[in-house]
Every structure is written in structure tokens, then in C-alpha cells.
Amino acid sequence: MSHSLVLYEEEFERITQLLNRLRIDASAKIVFLVDKNGQQIAGAGEIDQVDTTSLASLTAGNVAATDGLAKLIGEKEFSILFHEGRKDNIHISIVGQRLILVVIFDERSSLGLVRLRVRKASNDVERVLSDIELKAQEVGIEEAESPFAEITDEDIDALFSE
Amino acid sequence: MSFINYAAREINVKIVFYGPGLGGKTTNLQYIYEKSNPQQKGKLISLATETDRTLFFDFLPLDLGSVRGFKTRFHLYTVPGQVFYDASRKLILKGVDGVVLVSDSQEARMDANIESMKNLEDNLDENGFDLKSIPYVLQFNKRDLPTAVAVDKMYRVLNFKGEPTFEAIAVQGMGVFETLKAVAKQVLYELRRR
Numbered sequence: 001m002s003h004s005l006v007l008y009e010e011e012f013e014r015i016t017q018l019l020n021r022l023r024i025d026a027s028a029k030i031v032f033l034v035d036k037n038g039q040q041i042a043g044a045g046e047i048d049q050v051d052t053t054s055l056a057s058l059t060a061g062n063v064a065a066t067d068g069l070a071k072l073i074g075e076k077e078f079s080i081l082f083h084e085g086r087k088d089n090i091h092i093s094i095v096g097q098r099l100i101l102v103v104i105f106d107e108r109s110s111l112g113l114v115r116l117r118v119r120k121a122s123n124d125v126e127r128v129l130s131d132i133e134l135k136a137q138e139v140g141i142e143e144a145e146s147p148f149a150e151i152t153d154e155d156i157d158a159l160f161s162e
Numbered sequence: 163m164s165f166i167n168y169a170a171r172e173i174n175v176k177i178v179f180y181g182p183g184l185g186g187k188t189t190n191l192q193y194i195y196e197k198s199n200p201q202q203k204g205k206l207i208s209l210a211t212e213t214d215r216t217l218f219f220d221f222l223p224l225d226l227g228s229v230r231g232f233k234t235r236f237h238l239y240t241v242p243g244q245v246f247y248d249a250s251r252k253l254i255l256k257g258v259d260g261v262v263l264v265s266d267s268q269e270a271r272m273d274a275n276i277e278s279m280k281n282l283e284d285n286l287d288e289n290g291f292d293l294k295s296i297p298y299v300l301q302f303n304k305r306d307l308p309t310a311v312a313v314d315k316m317y318r319v320l321n322f323k324g325e326p327t328f329e330a331i332a333v334q335g336m337g338v339f340e341t342l343k344a345v346a347k348q349v350l351y352e353l354r355r356r
Contacts, residue, residue, distance in 0.1 A: 004163055004166055005163065005164075005165045006166045007165070007167045007168060007169060008168045008169065009168055012167070012168070012170075013169070035165060035257075036256065037257030038221075038257075039165040039174045039176075041165075041167075051204065051205055053204045053223045054207055054221070057221045057223075057239075058207065058221075061218060061219060064254075064256060065250070065253065067253075068250075068252075068253055147166070147173075147230050147232050148229065148232075148350065148353040149354060150354075151229055151230060151350060151353070155230065156229070158229075159234065159346070160346075
């Protein structure tokens with residue numbers, strides 16, 4: 001079974017900074033990072049304007065379905081998806097095989113610019129991702145300190161007390 | 163695969179409601195959605211056909227409160243039950259932390275229940291999971307129907323490892339939260355164990 005993705009403060013800050021920079025460089029409205037299982041990781045821009053939880057899960061569903069299509073026709077993956085709307089557009093790309101980078105932009109930007117900036121940002125995010133995985137391995141070997149290691153039956157029952 | 167976010171002090175887990183077509187998976191989620199506090203829940207998303215059959219998945223994010231200072235966020239998904247949507251079912255099991263099998267108590271659906279369970283086992287296997295060890299709960303839904311098979315008979319046929327099993331009438335809400343609670347508990351225990 002694959003292990004949990006664990007994100008610490010330091011990497012979270014680094015990722016958020018990268019997303020902020022991408023948002024400015026690409027003149028985008030929203031930049032958003034999701035894992036392939038639909039969990040949101042970080043975002044930048046006008047994220048309070050959208051339902052980010054739904055955005056994350058639908059994006060992951062979209063990518064999963066497209067992955068399925070790719071395999072059907074013998075492709076490894078379609079690494080970029082683009083949806084064009086009347087006002088807003090969504091650019092979706094795969095980062096480091098396990099994350100999805102979502103960029104929402106309007107007429108103030110262009111597909112070309114977004115693609116260009118996303119390529120650079122993806123490399124940076126990938127670097128952070130490999131740091132996260134390295135750290136997870138180190139922590140795993142050293143102590144495997146999970147916040148849930150000492151969870152009690154009472155803690156769990158308390159969640160359902162209402 | 164759960165996601166622990168230390169920066170936001172959140173833990174996200176994914177629960178999938180599996181089972182034969184028209185067995186009540188979506189109804190389970192709808193009841194949970196209706197009865198949860200507005201602060202606890204997000205939007206219920208249903209990707210369904212025009213006749214309200216699940217096409218890809220239903221999705222409901224649910225906050226269950228904090229454990230040891232970590233917010234627990236459960237992402238509940240259903241799969242499309244109809245046999246020919248198997249490719250979609252497989253995709254939704256990706257990264258799952260716990261599974262509920264919503265079985266249909268009607269006599270005529272017993273074969274479909276068994277088939278769905280086998281299908282679950284295969285699809286979990288393809289995603290690198292084992293039904294024998296993953297957090298797993300069984301629900302006997304539609305207990306109110308006159309053609310419902312006796313509980314002990316269903317238990318003999320469908321329960322294979324002594325997994326927690328609940329009788330339910332999802333449209334009325336009976337057994338729905340009990341089922342959710344049981345699978346959530348197992349997932350949290352699993353997190354403790356790791």
C-alpha cells in the first residue's frame with residue numbers, strides 16, 4: 001500500500017510561494033495544487049471565490065478519467081488538459097506524476113503564456129515534492145512520529161458524540 | 163492514501179461507498195449530507211446521468227472535528243454501480259483509505275451483491291490494496307423491503323472476515339451514520355497503527 005503524503009510547514013510555505021509567483025508571472029486568477037487523489041495541497045490567488053474542495057475532487061476525477069482514456073489508446077498519459085470557457089479557462093497539468101497543477105485565467109492572460117510559466121513552475125514544484133519524499137523517508141526511519149500514534153478510543157468516540 | 167497537512171493541521175482521508183447498482187450508495191451520501199451541520203459539510207457533487215444514475219461519482223466532503231489538534235476531513239465518494247462502468251470504479255478507488263460495501267437486501271439482488279464484492283476485491287487489488295486488510299464495513303441496505311433476505315443468511319454469504327456489519331434503510335437514515343462511524347473509526351485506528 002502506498003504511504004500517506006505528509007506535508008510539513010516548511011515545504012508548504014515553499015509551495016505556496018511558488019504558486020504565488022506562478023500566479024503573477026502567468027497573470028492568472030487562481031493557481032492551485034491538488035494531489036491525484038483529489039486532496040487539495042495549496043493555492044494562490046482568488047481562491048476564496050471558488051469551492052476549492054470541489055475543485056480539487058473534480059480536477060482529480062477529470063485527470064483520472066483522461067488518464068484512463070490515454071491508456072485505452074496506448075498513451076502513457078495526457079500531461080496537459082485545457083478547458084476553454086467564455087470568460088475563464090482552466091489549464092491542468094501533471095507535476096511529478098502525483099500532483100496536479102491547476103491554473104485558472106481569463107482574457108488578461110493567454111494559453112501560451114500560461115503554458116510557458118507552468119513549465120518552469122512545474123520543475124520547481126517537482127523539486128519540493130522530491131524533498132518532501134526524502135523527508136518522509138528520513139522521518140519514517142528515525143521515528144515515524146504520527147500525530148495519531150497516541151490516539152485513544154475516547155478521542156475517536158468523541159468525534160461521533162453528537 | 164491519507165494526506166496529513168502539518169501546515170494546515172489537517173488530515174484528509176478518502177472513504178468509498180461501493181456496491182451493486184441501485185443499492186443505495188448515493189442515498190447514503192444524500193442522507194449524511196442532509197443531516198450534517200452546515201459548518202461540517204461541503205457541497206454534495208453528483209456526476210449523474212439524466213435519469214439520476216451515477217455516471218462517475220458522488221462526492222461529499224465532511225469535517226468530523228478535531229483529533230489531537232488535527233482537523234479530520236473525510237472525503238466520501240460513491241462509485242457508479244452499474245456493471246459496465248467498471249473503468250470508472252477502478253479510478254475512484256485510487257488512494258482509498260476505507261470502503262463501505264452497500265449491499266441490497268432484496269433476494270433478486272443477491273447475485274449482484276456477490277458480483278460487486280468480487281469486483282471490489284479485484285479493483286482494490288489493481289490499485290495495490292487488499293480487501294482483507296483495508297478498513298472495510300458491510301451494510302445491508304433496504305431492510306424494509308418485503309423481499310429482504312434474512313440477515314443471518316446475508317451475513318453468511320457476504321461477511322467474510324467478521325467486518326462490522328449494519329442493517330440499514332438508507333432512505334429513512336437508519337444505519338447510515340452507524341456505518342459511516344464504523345468505517346471512520348477503522349481508518350483512524352489504521353492511522354494510529356502506521
